[in-house]
Amino acid sequence: MRATDDETTDRPDDGAAPRTRSRRSARGARMSPRARRTITTVLVVLGCLVVVLVGLGVWVARDVLAVRDDLTVAADLVPELEQQVEDGAQDEAAATLEALQQRAASARESSTGVHWSVVSVLPVARPNLQAVQVVTEVVDSLAVDALPAFADAARLAGPGGFAQTDGRVDLGPLVEVAPRVVAADAAVQAGLDDMVALDPDELVGPLGDAVTELTDVMAEVGSTTATASRAVRLAPPMLGSEGPRRYLLLVQNNAEPRATGGLPGSVILLSAEDGRVTIEDQRPASEFQSDTTVLDVGEAERALFGEDLARKMADVNFTPDFPRTAELAVALWAQKDDRAVDGVLSIDPVVLAGIMGATGPIDPPVGPRLTSDNVVDYLINGVYLDIADPDQHDVFFQVVAAQLFQEVLAGAGEISKIIPALAQSAREGRVLLWSAHPEEQELLAPTVLGGELVGSVAAGQDGERRPVVGIFLNDGTAGKMGYYLDRSVTTTVLECLADGSQRLRVDVSLTSTAPVDPGVLPQYVTGVGGIVTPGDVRTNLLVYAPDGGRIEDVTAGGNPVGVQSQLHEELFVAGITTLLSPGASQTFSYTIVTSPSQGGDVILRFTPGPRDTRTQLRGASCATS
Template sequence: VDLGPLVAARPAIAAAAAAAAEADALVRGIPDRGLVAPLATAVQEVRGPVGDAARLLSGAEEAVTLLPPMLGADGPRDYLLLVLNPAELRKGGGIVASVAVLHADAGRVELQEYVASQALAGPGRSGATLGADEVAVHGPLLGSIMQNATMTPDFPRAAEIAVELWRDADGRPVDGVLAVEPAALAHLLEATGPVTTPDGTVLDADGVVRALLHDSYARYPDPDDADAFFGDAAAAVFDRLLTGPADATRLGGALGAAVAERRVAVWSAHEAEQEVLAASPAGGAFFGAGAAHDAGVFLDDGTGTKLGYFLETDVRITCQEAASDGGSARATVAVVLTSTVPADPSVLPPYMRFYGAPELSDGVVTTNLTVYGPVGGGVADLRRGAAALGAARAEEAGRQAAVVPVVLAPGESVTVEAAVDLPPGQTALGAWRTPGLDGVGLVPAERC
């Protein structure tokens, strides 16, 4: 990557971003009431384009500010690359299936050492240090092994845990962490075209998710072999991304789509860079200020299988009670979980349907559902139909959290409704959610 044009463009882009932000604030500050119809219509029409321009230029300013140093303009950088597997869900997307090191120096990027994440566990490893509030919500498994670093929905915290586990395994120091999942690789393959793995498998945008999260377990019944294939496939995609021809516009669009769906996240060990990242969509900071008004709906696999490939999730928000003067509004967050496991689970590869426990081979999917309220709000109760659900309750990062297990037989669908209280004065509620394979990581806000 030629970093010179990025460095040269920064002053002009920064000035344009500041001007667009000022214009956006001015337009949004025009009151709707009291305007005659033609003026009111004109104001509404101009808000969209001005707001879009402000967001676009803000993102461009972040890029020209962060990319040069992060790609080694001021000296070599090393990053931990976490490839996630959402067939076994964690709140942040999926277990950490494999780990690699990305090395950047003066704009040149290469993929270096790769290890399966399970190879980083073993005797003598202490695990990551957790806070009491983290243990109360997630239990001690968070941070116990690299696969579980993403049990927290907050990517900056997941990255810190991953770095601590990497160091515990005698890994070299890193300057940051990048996480990506197979659905994001599908977006990238739309821009780069198909790639071929070392074993001859052709991966394209339409088939990469199935190839990695389903077919690989039939081809490689040994878990170590499946993990190796998973890592080789991710390396092949990144090699094509870094060295192969790709249309810059399509590649930018693919990366933008992956970030918007919360399938790519970045953390920097450099404080000034992380301050910018934490406030951006790529930062994944659920416990940051930018997500303080949102609820959270996150999933963790409870069986140790790969049946999350067959789990469909839908999250809907409706206003339950309108806010009164000085009072609080309440919304209902409905979470619909549906299993599409075949009626005869024996047709599935054994490693998908059980892991060291054959009694679980009946295709039952157990998922731990965690609902967070917004900061200053709360989670009042959880119900399945008319029945109240007993939930484990705790508080983390100023948010109330409630955790319930959901058990699904093949083909079964369950709806859990959570009553979420908004803090005083807040009149709309959106949500962050585990993206999974069938959705995106954000639920649009509903106004109460």
């Protein structure tokens, strides 16, 4: 058969059948000039694109370096600004804020543009460039919105700001700035969430390190703005901007330990209206006693504290849960007085010393001139040695507290100096506050002022929590020997367990510094009722495990110790009664296992004494982040 025009026949030399192939294929095997020109054009275009991408990449890389430099400086400026605001250095703070805003704006400008959009389509570049943009937007929002509002609010506490005129604080500026501060805090918390959502492990090394560092800075700022937000929402109504308020002020005496500090020997009724706070009444705690419990007492409370917890004002803080203390105090007050109260405030002599550092000394009707250096020792020890009549001790205490508060309420001392002193005392658990108004108490509860009995606190934005170990003392001497009781606590991380929990050892040491000759002390100090030998110190020691945790064993000198075990507010607690002779010391060791969700560093909460409690943390953290 004859081949068609589109076919050719190949006849092999060996006589085999001829092979036929397409002429089109043969023509296609030879590339036409047009096709070659097309492919060449494509290759040139691709080459140009590569060159462009490389060029854009270099451009972006240069911008990234500029962003890094700006953000590094900005990260250093943030704590500097916070310190200046806290110190009341307004001019320096304004200059630092301006520099921070310039750096933040420069970083944001350097992280935008068409070249960023083009290069960010590359899989390797995308997460890193997006991270840079998230960080710059967060820092820019921080500099433009959050920190200026925070500085404005803090300025109200500085000289000429949150100050008194004729014994009254002008609440107007605080009310005016409140919405900005609340909005700024919301922006900071949202920005912090965005930062936490970035995974440093997916980013190039230097960028991942920078994100981690800036996240830590944002967390610190977030803590500050959250505090400011609470303050501007709480202060005006609690100071009477929306109507008159009344508060019970419990003045605790650390010489006779109670879980939250000391026996509340004096009760002062404060009234607040439109920024003016006055002393309406003051009475000794001994006036407030009841033959029956004023509120129901649970089984654990009865076993740990006795029914006097709800019968005597002097014993309402046997419990370490201050909201419970406050409710009991209000109920006892209501048994004797029909004036309704809106909250309870508690302080101790160390707080008074801090205030006196700003207001100056006072001269009580009897006794020495009291200064910030001697007021603690005299109020909880010296007065008992100088004044023989026990009935006059509480009177003296009331007079000093009232005189000091009158000084403060009259405007003595700068508020800018008093507030830091109160803040430090609050961090030490010496200033506690409870509100009878639920919306206010909800804001107070998670703060150091709240004094709520908790077994853990949030460690960050990733759900991990830090375990809280509670170590509380209640006097068993019926005297004022707590003045001679030194305390120290050492916490050691023994093991990070596979389930995320950790095994701890908590060593609690108590030492008596009482005089060897107890005869030099009056009976009112050594204890009434013959409960202990004069000079000995009897103390009920309560140690609370973190929530979901347990106390595996308790030893003293390596020997097992019997304890009273209870479940109080869903926390495991071990109680021991200790007895120390003058100069004696005893250490109790607790092996504690936390719950699996608590890998963070341990937080200690303990009864504040007349002197600082020595604390030490040993061992590597079990935190996962």
